[in-house]
Amino acid sequence: MKAISSRDNANVKRLHALATSARERRSSGSTLLDGAHLVQAALDAGWPLREIAVSEQGLQRPEIGAIIARCGALPALQLTDPLFAHVSPVDSPSGILAVIDIPHARMPKGLRESVLVLDGVQDAGNLGTILRTAAAAGLKEVLLTPGCAQAWSPRVLRAGMGGHFCLNIHEHVQVGEALRGYPGQILATGLGAGARELYDCDLRGPVAWLFGAEGQGLSDEVAALANGLVVIPMPGAVESLNVGAAAAICLFEQVRQRRADGRA
Known part of the structure; x- marks a missing residue:
């Protein structure tokens, strides 16, 4: 896990942009999952994660530790608590974020169900x-x-x-x-x-x-x-x-x- 403590870090800038900019999400084709429940739901659904980021306090939580263990060799960033708050898309940081690709759903054809x-x-x-x-x-x-x-x-x-x-x-x-x-x-x-x-x-x-x-x-x-x-x-x-x-x-x-x- 890579430890980061500077706002000037390229990864921090990228995560902040994904959290705050619809244009950045569209251009990169990726977005952020915020919180242990949402990241766990993605894993349970077999949804591929690109990387995770955790805060110092988040590392102390058992449910986040279990997610990190489950992610194995997935790229992971450890941010200081102030940095994590800076990149978090919500007012009350959850302690864990994951980056995923935005799926490209094709135009539906032949709809027959509700x-x-x-x-x-x-x-x-x-x-x-x-x-x-x-x-x-x-x-x-x-x-x-x-x-x-x-x-x-x-x-x-x-x-x-x-x-x-x-x-x-x-x-x-x-x-x-x-x-x-x-x-x-x-x-x-x-x-x-x-x-x-x-x-x-x-x-x-x-x-x-x-x-x-x-x-x-x-x-x-x-x-x-x-x-x-x-x-x-x-x-x-x-x-x-x-x-x-x-x-x-x-x-x-x-x-x-x-x-x-x-x-x-």
């Missing part, structure tokens, strides 16, 4: 939470329009808590092209003519779920793809739900129906 479409979701916490929910609900394909936050940014990864490693995440997708010929329902949430309550819908077959940005909702282009509109019943005095909560309710109502039908 799929999640996110249109302009810009909040990193919301995006990561929705990706984790999709993974928990058993979905495999996620399509993100160009207006979404960078799916593989450290903050989205941290919120996703390992869900990324169970999904095929397609960014900058032209959704109309991807869903051309889709055999199932294409559903959006919202009020409007012909909207049905979620719990009255038959969700046992494949569904392409469309969810829009936190404030603006779906763009006109994506909304026009829907062949059905659903509304989540809310008997309480609340006008709307956070997009993450709405996605979770819809996806797990589909899980419930499919389980009752013996399909999940």
Whole structure:
């Protein structure tokens, strides 16, 4: 393990750039995993790590020591606590970081199973939470329009808590092209003519779920793809739900129906 104590070190500058710059992540094709849980999730999923970095305090933690032992001959950097805080993508440094390559998911073709479409979701916490929910609900394909936050940014990864490693995440997708010929329902949430309550819908077959940005909702282009509109019943005095909560309710109502039908 290589010990580093200077901010002028090239490795420190590189890690700091990955933590803070979307442009650097795009140009290098790599990103940071922050925290023992996320690094462990990557290892459990067989996701290849390029290198790890640990803080002095992190070395004292048994769970981080176990990860280091598991990584074997993987390149490893030991940073002083102040340096680790400098390169950490979060306000409360976790003690361990890992560098991974950002996968290049191909444009999905011939989609036949349920799929999640996110249109302009810009909040990193919301995006990561929705990706984790999709993974928990058993979905495999996620399509993100160009207006979404960078799916593989450290903050989205941290919120996703390992869900990324169970999904095929397609960014900058032209959704109309991807869903051309889709055999199932294409559903959006919202009020409007012909909207049905979620719990009255038959969700046992494949569904392409469309969810829009936190404030603006779906763009006109994506909304026009829907062949059905659903509304989540809310008997309480609340006008709307956070997009993450709405996605979770819809996806797990589909899980419930499919389980009752013996399909999940």
